[in-house]
Amino acid sequence: MLEGYTKEIREAAKRLIRDKKVDCVIGYSKGSIPLVDAPYFAYTEEECENLVWSGFCTKNLAKYLIKRLGKNALVAQGCVSRSIVGLINENQVKRENVYILGIWSPGMVDRRKVLERVGGKEIIDVKEDEEKLVVIGDGWEEEIKRKEVLRQNCYTCASRNAVLFDEFIGEKKESKGGGDIDNVAAPWEKLSIDERWEKFRETFKECIRCYACRNVCPLCYCAECFVDESRPQWCGKTQDEADVYTFHILRAFHCAGRCVDCGACESACPMGIKMRVLTSKLEKDIRNMYGYEPGMELGAIPPLSVYRPDDPENFITP
Amino acid sequence: MGYKLLAKQEIGKLYEKLAKQYEVYAPIKKGIEVNWSKIEDLGDILFDFKNSSLSPKGLFFPQTEVMFEFKNDPKAEEGYILKEVPPLPKTRVLLNIRPCDAKAFSILDKVFMRDEDSLDVYWKDKRDKTVLIGLACNNPCNTCFCTEVNSSPFGEDGLDVLMVDLGDKLILKGITDRGNSLIEDFEEAESSVASKIDDLKKSAESKIKTKLSMGNILSREMLEVYEHSYWDRLHESCINCGACTFYCPTCHCFDIQDETKGEYGRRVRNWDTCMSWLFTHHASGHNPRGTKKHRVRQRFMHKFKYMPFKLDGDIGCVGCGRCIQVCPVNIDVRDVVNNMNK
Numbered sequence: 187m188l189e190g191y192t193k194e195i196r197e198a199a200k201r202l203i204r205d206k207k208v209d210c211v212i213g214y215s216k217g218s219i220p221l222v223d224a225p226y227f228a229y230t231e232e233e234c235e236n237l238v239w240s241g242f243c244t245k246n247l248a249k250y251l252i253k254r255l256g257k258n259a260l261v262a263q264g265c266v267s268r269s270i271v272g273l274i275n276e277n278q279v280k281r282e283n284v285y286i287l288g289i290w291s292p293g294m295v296d297r298r299k300v301l302e303r304v305g306g307k308e309i310i311d312v313k314e315d316e317e318k319l320v321v322i323g324d325g326w327e328e329e330i331k332r333k334e335v336l337r338q339n340c341y342t343c344a345s346r347n348a349v350l351f352d353e354f355i356g357e358k359k360e361s362k363g364g365g366d367i368d369n370v371a372a373p374w375e376k377l378s379i380d381e382r383w384e385k386f387r388e389t390f391k392e393c394i395r396c397y398a399c400r401n402v403c404p405l406c407y408c409a410e411c412f413v414d415e416s417r418p419q420w421c422g423k424t425q426d427e428a429d430v431y432t433f434h435i436l437r438a439f440h441c442a443g444r445c446v447d448c449g450a451c452e453s454a455c456p457m458g459i460k461m462r463v464l465t466s467k468l469e470k471d472i473r474n475m476y477g478y479e480p481g482m483e484l485g486a487i488p489p490l491s492v493y494r495p496d497d498p499e500n501f502i503t504p
Numbered sequence: 505m506g507y508k509l510l511a512k513q514e515i516g517k518l519y520e521k522l523a524k525q526y527e528v529y530a531p532i533k534k535g536i537e538v539n540w541s542k543i544e545d546l547g548d549i550l551f552d553f554k555n556s557s558l559s560p561k562g563l564f565f566p567q568t569e570v571m572f573e574f575k576n577d578p579k580a581e582e583g584y585i586l587k588e589v590p591p592l593p594k595t596r597v598l599l600n601i602r603p604c605d606a607k608a609f610s611i612l613d614k615v616f617m618r619d620e621d622s623l624d625v626y627w628k629d630k631r632d633k634t635v636l637i638g639l640a641c642n643n644p645c646n647t648c649f650c651t652e653v654n655s656s657p658f659g660e661d662g663l664d665v666l667m668v669d670l671g672d673k674l675i676l677k678g679i680t681d682r683g684n685s686l687i688e689d690f691e692e693a694e695s696s697v698a699s700k701i702d703d704l705k706k707s708a709e710s711k712i713k714t715k716l717s718m719g720n721i722l723s724r725e726m727l728e729v730y731e732h733s734y735w736d737r738l739h740e741s742c743i744n745c746g747a748c749t750f751y752c753p754t755c756h757c758f759d760i761q762d763e764t765k766g767e768y769g770r771r772v773r774n775w776d777t778c779m780s781w782l783f784t785h786h787a788s789g790h791n792p793r794g795t796k797k798h799r800v801r802q803r804f805m806h807k808f809k810y811m812p813f814k815l816d817g818d819i820g821c822v823g824c825g826r827c828i829q830v831c832p833v834n835i836d837v838r839d840v841v842n843n844m845n846k
Contacts, residue, residue: 217834218828218834218836218839219646219647219828219834222834223834224741224835225741225833225834226741227737227740227741245832245833249743250741298536301536302535306533306535308554308645310646394558394567394750395746396745396746396750396777397745397746397780398743398746398747398832401743401744401745402743402745402832414780414781414782422761422763423759423761423772423774424568424761424763424774425567425568425774453832454743454747454832456750456751456832458537
C-alpha cells in the first residue's frame with residue numbers, strides 16, 4: 187500500500203460521497219492475500235476508509251462502468267483513464283456519469299515475477315514504496331526493486347498519469363515507465379511463419395479457457411461473445427488446439443486499434459499466459475500505420491471503424 | 505495393520521513396485537508451478553511442495569472428454585449410432601496427492617456414483633482403476649482451511665495409503681486393502697511412530713489460522729440463505745470468469761456437445777462453469793440465473809448449502825484454497841462463508 191496516495195484517495199472519496207457528487211466510488215481495497223488487491227465499491231464514507239492505492243492494482247476498473255447505473259467515481263491511472271476515454275468514444279459510458287479520480291501509477295507489479303524471484307516460496311506479507319518491495323515469508327524477507335518485477339506493459343508505459351480526470355490525486359509524475367515499447371512489442375515479428383506458429387502454440391497451450399482475460403478486459407462488452415454463440419457456433423467448446431487458438435486469435439483481433447495495453451488480461455490469467463504478445467503487435471501496427479494511440483483523446487475516431495482513401499494497404503496480399 | 509517405514513532415499517523401491525503395475529502420476533515442478541504429470545523418472549518425484557496449482561481433478565474428469573463417437577452420415581448403415589469409447593487402458597496410481605484433493609474425490613463419488621441407476625461410467629472407470637497414495641501436509645499454505653470443512657492436513661478420506669514425511673524417511677499407513685497390499689513388503693515401523701504422527705498432525709492443524717462459521721448457513725432455511733442481503737454486494741467485483749470453478753477440485757459441472765467433422769462425429773463433455781451466462785441459459789431464451797448476482801450466489805450456495813443438504817452433510821469444499829490464489833479480483837471464499845453465516 188502506498189500510504190500518501192491511499193490517504194488522498196480516501197479523503198477525496200469521502201468528500202464525493204458526503205457531497206452526494208457520486209453514488210459510489212470504485213477503487214481497490216487491500217486484498218486478502220499478498221500481491222493482489224481487490225476491486226472495491228465504496229458507497230458510504232465508512233467504506234471509503236477501505237480504499238487503497240498500491241502496486242497491486244492490476245485490473246482495469248473501467249470494466250465496471252459498462253452498463254453500470256448511477257453516477258460513479260473511479261480511481262484511474264493512465265491506462266484505465268484511456269480505457270474510459272475509449273468507452274466514452276464507443277458510446278458505452280456517458281462522460282457525465284463518471285467522475286474520474288485521476289492518479290499516477292508507480293507501475294504495477296507482476297505477481298508471477300515476484301513469485302519466480304523468491305523461488306515459488308510462500309509469501310506472507312509485502313510492504314512497498316514507490317521504488318521497492320519488501321517481500322516477507324516465514325522466517326525470511328527479501329527486498330526487490332519495483333523496476334525488476336514490473337509488468338511488462340507498465341515497464342513500456344508512456345502514460346502513467348491519468349489522461350482524463352475530474353480531479354487528480356497527488357501530483358503528476360514521470361509518465362514513462364522507462365522501457366522502449368518498440369523494443370519489446372511484437373517479439374515474433376522477425377520470426378518465420380513456422381517459428382511464429384510454434385511460439386504461438388507454446389504460448390497458448392496451457393490455456394484452460396476460463397475467459398478471465400476476456401472478462402477482465404474493458405474492450406470485451408459484446409452482448410454475446412463470438413465464443414458463446416451457438417447459431418452458428420464459430421468456435422468449439424473443447425480443449426482441442428483449434429478451439430483454444432481460435433478464441434485467442436479472434437479475441438486479439440477484436441482489440442485492434444482499441445487496446446490501451448493495460449495488461450489486465452495477463453494479470454488476470456491464472457495460468458500465466460502472456461497473451462499481450464498478440465495485442466502488442468496490433469498496438470504497434472495501429473500506431474505506426476495510422477499514427478493512432480487509443481484512448482488519448484475524447485471524440486477521436488478509431489482508425490479501424492472508418493475508411494480513408496489513403497489508409498495504408500501494403501499489408502494486403504496482392 | 506500397522507505403519508510401514510521407507511527411507512526417502514529408497515523411494516525407488518516404492519516407485520519400482522508401483523511402476524510395474526501402474527502408470528505413475530505425481531505433482532512435478534515446472535518453474536513456480538507444480539502440476540500433475542506422468543512420472544517417467546524417479547528424480548521428478550517431489551516432496552517439497554505445498555500443493556499442485558491445478559487440482560488432479562482432470563485425471564478423473566478431463567476438461568474435454570469424448571463420451572461417444574459416431575459416423576456422421578445418416579444414410580450409412582452405422583450412421584448416427586453412438587459407439588462407446590474404450591475405457592482407461594491401464595491402471596494408475598497418483599503418488600503424493602494431498603488429503604484435501606483425495607477428499608474432494610470421495611465427495612464427487614457421491615455425485616457421480618450416487619446409485620446404480622445414475623452411475624457416471626466415465627468417472628467410475630477412472631476411479632476404479634486409480635490408486636491414491638497421499639502425502640500428509642506438514643506445512644499447510646496460508647490459504648488452506650481444510651480443518652474448517654471437515655478435513656485435515658492428515659486426512660485419510662479417499663486415500664488408499666497415507667504417507668507422512670518425517671524428513672529423511674516416510675511413514676506409510678495403509679488405509680484400504682488395495683493400499684495395504686502395495687506396502688506389505690516394507691519394513692514395519694516402531695509403534696512409537698503413531699504418537700509422532702499425531703504430534704505432526706496437531707502441529708499442521710494448528711498452522712491453519714482461518715476460522716469459518718457455518719452453523720447458520722446449515723441450520724437456516726434454504727430461502728433465507730438464498731435471500732441474504734450479502735449477495736447484493738459480493739457479486740459486484742466478480743468478472744464471471746471460470747478460474748475458481750476450473751481450479752476447484754470439487755466443481756464438477758459439465759456441458760455436452762456434439763461435434764462433427766466430415767464423416768466423423770463425437771459427443772464430448774467439457775467442464776462448464778456456473779459463472780458463465782450460458783450455464784443455465786434455456787433454449788427459450790429464459791435464464792433462471794440471468795445476472796451476475798445469481799451466478800455468484802449459485803457457486804457458493806451449491807457448495808455450502810445445496811451439497812450438504814443433498815449429500816448427507818458433505819460440504820462441496822475441501823479447503824484447498826486454490827480459488828483464493830487464482831481469483832483475479834480476490835473474492836475470498838473464507839470471507840464469503842463467514843459473511844453468508846452472518
